[in-house]
Amino acid sequence: MCGIVGYVGAGNAQDIILDGLSKLEYRGYDSAGISIIESGKMKTRKLSGRLGVLAGSLEKDPISGTIGMGHTRWATHGAPTDDNAHPHTNGKGTIAVIHNGIIENYRPIKDELLALGYKFKSETDTEVIAHLLDHYYEGDLLQAVFKTEARLRGAYALVVMCESSPDEIIAIRHESPIILGVGEGENFIASDIPAILKYTNKVVYIENKDIVRLTRSGYEIFGEDRKRIDRQVRTIEWDLESATKEGYEHFMLKEIYQQPSVISETINRRLDENGSLFLENIAIDEDTIKLINKIYVVGCGTAYHAGLVGRYLLQEFLKVDAQAEIASEFRYSDHYIDDKTLVVIVSQSGETMDTIGALKAAKAKGARILSITNVVGSSIARESDDIFYTWAGPEIAVASTKAYTTQLTAFYILALYFGKLKGTLEDKCYDEILAELKTLPGKVEASLPAFAEKAKAAAQEIKDSKSIFYLGRGLDYYTALEGALKLKEISYIHTEAFPAGELKHGTIALIEEGTPVIAVATQQSIYEKMVSNIKEVKARGAVVTGITRKRNTDLSEVADTVIYLEESFNIFMPLLSVVYPQLLAYYTSLAKGNDVDKPRNLAKSVTVE
Structure with a gap:
């Protein structure tokens, strides 16, 4: 979850960070924020909503500087609000932290800091890190990070900046991914490669429990024992166009x-x-x-x-x-x-x-x-x-x-x-x-145009449904599970998959007049039994779309619509049969006006438990 980008160099930090975050919105998009050191002062701006809200604010009132970090959030602790957005700062706004993950013991640390007089503005676990850093900071940011990290329990990636250390960024990896981008006179930290690929294809995969210190001229990596270590610099072979x-x-x-x-x-x-x-x-x-x-x-x-x-x-x-x-x-x-x-x-x-x-x-x-x-x-x-x-x-x-x-x-x-x-x-x-x-790649390619046209039409029919059901037996049941997941996660329609043979044991009570049912029937050894299950839901008023092989022309006598697949061995039908459900989910989401690539409440890389 959560997108992280940090930059130190000679370039415009605001533009580089916003560009990097735009490549990471798939990791979270509840809120976004940025911290940049401008003329020796830490400037932080963070807003709820998509990254575009923050970008619009910065366009009207930019922050200038050559060192900074930014974050796009998938909420865990606290609702998506301005206060809960990252970065989080100490009381004076001189230390800033961005965080991906969860601090499991944040509550006792927060109680301890409250007793020491620290004030909290957010509901997040992250804010305790900023105040804990403030507590330990005595002029050496790296040492403060070492002491703070020793107190934390959980899975997290952290990036830290301090107004009094205007030439360095420090990052920690503990069970949550970050990568280091190595440039000429500039260096980057990010939660995923697309964020920095426009600027460098040289990366270092940060290992678990590593702490990284970035400056314009280079970087240092400290292992779990806090001694300097070397990590391999790798060259990324795919280009940015692949991610557009x-x-x-x-x-x-x-x-x-x-x-x-x-x-x-x-x-x-x-x-x-x-x-x-x-x-x-x-x-x-x-x-x-x-x-x-x-x-x-x-x-x-x-x-x-x-x-x-x-x-x-x-x-x-x-x-x-x-x-x-x-x-x-x-x-x-x-x-x-x-x-x-x-x-x-x-x-x-x-x-x-x-x-x-x-x-x-x-x-x-x-x-x-x-x-x-x-x-x-x-x-x-x-x-x-x-x-x-x-x-x-x-x-x-x-x-x-x-x-x-x-x-x-x-x-x-x-x-x-x-x-x-x-x-x-x-x-x-x-x-x-x-x-x-x-032969499978060719068979998938041959099916795409027809499947897309049928899925567009079907999407208009099901987009206002309250519930949709997938049925299958054997390997087809696994396709049904995946098809139902795709439809529910981007269309927000309640969609469930059932083993077709289990219908009579209770779930058929959910079928009523007009209920859309998508039946996957590609396994020839149980095809006739699957046809019987389709008849059972048809008798209760279901509108059935069947997905089957070209040889099973008789399915049109039972189902309202039939999607015919290229012929192949039974074991390969899960790969061929899932393409239509993917397209159906896509076009249904589109028909409902949803954000197809960034469905609500979800993130691409689930790095919290």
């Missing part, structure tokens, strides 16, 4: 249409000169895979839905018990895990706090950790034994689309590769499935 809309009305639409190319990229990067699979960054060999007797697949939200499909594939191809679990539940459950357990962690950002917690809990019990993530050098990637990068490129829209389909692609590749390695998948079957996998 490229002519599409919204990032989400662009990212839906990017899916053929990113699925292809995810596959092609794993093919050798003979067209067979090879996996770099994965050191699991034949002996290791044969020792694995249990697999857990762990993720949150959309990543969890991908994990449900992945669990099925790994169990089917490796003939080993596999379970999929929600990360926030997994980390607090007592699982039987040992060195023969493989835990597959799924996270688009690689910074999802609940998922990191699950990873650490599994690792502490001796499990081998394989992560599927889109971000090179992310926390999850660095903590894992093996890594599968999805190569989806930057995903800016809060509602995930291309990250999901590349995660599915990753699971297809992993299941195929491990199945062959273990010997539980015959060579002929491996060759046939791999050949079909290579």
Whole structure:
């Protein structure tokens, strides 16, 4: 959550910070603020509302300076108000702090500071940091930061400035991501790469518990023991254009249409000169895979839905018990895990706090950790034994689309590769499935124009609905879960997914005349049973859209509308069947006049528990 940008150099800090924050609004957009040292004085301005509110204020009354920091907020403690917006300052306004995360022990610290006479203006946990820094500051900002950080408990990234130290910015990473941008005569701190990519492609991934001191001429990094350490400077290979809309009305639409190319990229990067699979960054060999007797697949939200499909594939191809679990539940459950357990962690950002917690809990019990993530050098990637990068490129829209389909692609590749390695998948079957996998990008691309037209029309029909239901069985139920999530998170229509066979056990009571139902029916072994379930809701007045294969022309006799998919193997239907629900969610949100890329109450990278 929350976007952070800090700058020290010779440029116009206000313009650089606002530009960087504009690339980070997907991380939070309840309020925004900025602190800049102008002519030796700290100037802070912060306002509730989108970043444009702050930008408009600064256009009328700019703040000049070459060192500063800014923040765009996703609210945790306290409502989105001017007072609760970041930066937060000490009483004199000479020390400023911006913060991503949660300070778990802020209440006793606040009580202590109140007893010392400090006054508070906000409801946030962040303000205690500014006053605590003030309490410890004796002319050396870095030492004050060291003392303050030792008092804090929680998950956070902090950036600190002081009027009496006008040439330095200090940042802390504790479980919440920040990156350092290295320039010529200028340096940057930010919560994500797009914020600084316009100015430099040289970055340092700040490790957990690092403290960074930035000046115009350079930077210092201090490890957990507070001794100076070196971190690798990396070159970012993708450019800023990759993070722009490229002519599409919204990032989400662009990212839906990017899916053929990113699925292809995810596959092609794993093919050798003979067209067979090879996996770099994965050191699991034949002996290791044969020792694995249990697999857990762990993720949150959309990543969890991908994990449900992945669990099925790994169990089917490796003939080993596999379970999929929600990360926030997994980390607090007592699982039987040992060195023969493989835990597959799924996270688009690689910074999802609940998922990191699950990873650490599994690792502490001796499990081998394989992560599927889109971000090179992310926390999850660095903590894992093996890594599968999805190569989806930057995903800016809060509602995930291309990250999901590349995660599915990753699971297809992993299941195929491990199945062959273990010997539980015959060579002929491996060759046939791999050949079909290579056709999927073309099949997704071929479906997009027709799906878009049908979704536009359907959106007008459902945009005023009170409730919408998705149904599916087997692998189709996982598509139903993801389709329902997409629709609810950006259209704000109550949408639920149910296993179709469970209807008669209670949930069919929710169906009434005119209720929209979207039924996913692609699994041929249970197709006839799915048709029976559709008839059950039709008998109660539902208006049904069916999603099925081209071969199932008879579905038009039961459903009001049918979306026909390209033919493929059963296991690949979750990837093909999710594209129409993505487009339906997009066009429904658009029809309702919502902010498609920045839905209310949500943020892209969930870095709080």
